[in-house]
Amino acid sequence: MIRCISCGAEYGLDEIIYTCPKCGSILEVVPLRPDVSKDVFECRKSTMWKYKEFMPVDESKIVSLEEGGTPFCKCQKLGDELGVELYVKVEGSNPTGSFKDRGMSVGITKAMELGVDTVGCASTGNTSASLAAYATRAGKRCIVLLPSGKVALGKLAQAMFHGAEVISIKGNFDEALEAITALALQGKLYLLNSINPFRLEGQKSIGFEIVDDLGWKSPDRIILPVGNAGNISAIWKGVKEFYEAGFINDLPMMTGIQAEGAAPIANAVRAGKNEIVPVENPETIATAIRIGAPVSSVKALRAIYDSDGLAETVTDDEILSAQKLLARTEGIGVEPASAASIAGLKKLVETGSIDKGEQIVCVVTGHLLKDPNTAIDACVKPVEVDADINALLSIITGK
Numbered sequence: 229m230i231r232c233i234s235c236g237a238e239y240g241l242d243e244i245i246y247t248c249p250k251c252g253s254i255l256e257v258v259p260l261r262p263d264v265s266k267d268v269f270e271c272r273k274s275t276m277w278k279y280k281e282f283m284p285v286d287e288s289k290i291v292s293l294e295e296g297g298t299p300f301c302k303c304q305k306l307g308d309e310l311g312v313e314l315y316v317k318v319e320g321s322n323p324t325g326s327f328k329d330r331g332m333s334v335g336i337t338k339a340m341e342l343g344v345d346t347v348g349c350a351s352t353g354n355t356s357a358s359l360a361a362y363a364t365r366a367g368k369r370c371i372v373l374l375p376s377g378k379v380a381l382g383k384l385a386q387a388m389f390h391g392a393e394v395i396s397i398k399g400n401f402d403e404a405l406e407a408i409t410a411l412a413l414q415g416k417l418y419l420l421n422s423i424n425p426f427r428l429e430g431q432k433s434i435g436f437e438i439v440d441d442l443g444w445k446s447p448d449r450i451i452l453p454v455g456n457a458g459n460i461s462a463i464w465k466g467v468k469e470f471y472e473a474g475f476i477n478d479l480p481m482m483t484g485i486q487a488e489g490a491a492p493i494a495n496a497v498r499a500g501k502n503e504i505v506p507v508e509n510p511e512t513i514a515t516a517i518r519i520g521a522p523v524s525s526v527k528a529l530r531a532i533y534d535s536d537g538l539a540e541t542v543t544d545d546e547i548l549s550a551q552k553l554l555a556r557t558e559g560i561g562v563e564p565a566s567a568a569s570i571a572g573l574k575k576l577v578e579t580g581s582i583d584k585g586e587q588i589v590c591v592v593t594g595h596l597l598k599d600p601n602t603a604i605d606a607c608v609k610p611v612e613v614d615a616d617i618n619a620l621l622s623i624i625t626g627k
């Protein structure tokens with residue numbers, strides 16, 4: 229079943245709806261509550277389909293690039309520096325380089341079940357890169373709308389290279405999403421933005437994996453960047469499903485980080501509100517979270533409040549220094565939006581909102597190479613010399 233998160237009306241899993249026909253609110257997939265022990269996962273390959281009993285799709289139709297099963301790296305040095313026990317879930321290791329692949333695997337599998345021939349999305353970049361790859365694998369036509377000039381180069385390259393029909397919209401992400409939603413409501417395509425509740429079903433596997441990675445324990449806190457707010461809602465749903473299944477005994481505090489210029493959720497939390505005021509012209513260097521009217525804001529706010537979590541904002545400078553810090557302390561390269569989780573952790577530790585010694589998992593959402601321009605701009609140019617031993621010696625010895 230699909231259920232409205234506001235009025236509770238229920239709909240069939242095969243109905244093509246994106247919002248509640250009765251009240252207009254967003255939808256969620258009702259947990260399946262399969263009767264399985266966690267032992268069934270043990271000998272399976274480490275992809276997100278390891279937990280297939282919890283996924284609301286027909287197993288025989290699964291479209292997968294073996295997404296999930298991403299690295300879970302203990303970050304001893306950075307953790308010691310900040311005074312916490314830190315792990316980083318490296319979502320840039322997914323097939324197209326971001327966690328969006330988890331959602332697309334389930335979303336495209338759903339598209340196969342429904343028998344639609346065209347899929348589409350609006351995107352800040354990673355959603356389109358991922359959809360382009362999965363749509364191709366499933367043999368479906370793929371249309372993506374991107375905010376003109378605001379998509380990182382690597383992401384644009386991916387969407388185009390996998391053969392999506394890429395259309396550049398003169399407007400921001402929120403406007404592109406409105407436009408593609410209108411097309412979807414006319415039945416022209418199956419919408420695979422995170423308003424589609426099946427996307428979040430895939431992404432909840434990040435929550436599954438984190439508690440599995442920790443030996444069937446919940447961390448004290450999960451920190452992640454928040455843009456359209458689907459992922460924080462999905463991870464919370466995942467850990468709750470495993471909690472209700474009896475696989476873990478505690479739940480993590482969900483902590484969302486937004487860029488200062490695109491922070492409707494952090495603003496709402498600060499004001500203790502249950503709904504957001506959209507930000508008109510969202511701005512941040514972290515293009516993946518440059519969103520002013522997050523579709524899943526109500527779910528995200530519930531996740532934060534119900535888990536006793538937090539929301540915080542960080543500046544672009546803080547994001548860029550955290551990106552460098554993670555790359556140069558731990559060898560983990562992430563795109564700017566992902567580094568917001570590290571920047572947020574640092575800030576929350578400094579302000580005393582996070583206790584020393586907490587066990588924390590930062591989800592770093594996308595790969596460094598997604599946004600090569602920002603990475604190159606943050607570094608000094610390589611020195612150029614002749615391929616001559618003496619010239620080289622003088623450089624590396626500094627003499």
Ligand SMILES: *Cc1c(COP(=O)(O)O)cnc(C)c1O
Nearest residue numbers: 354455456457458459516593594
């Ligand atoms: C999509 C994305 C986000 C934001 O996730 P939401 O579900 O929209 O909150 C953050 N980082 C990266 C790299 C992304 O691609």
Ligand SMILES: [Zn+2]
Nearest residue numbers: 232235248251
């Ligand atoms: Zn409703």
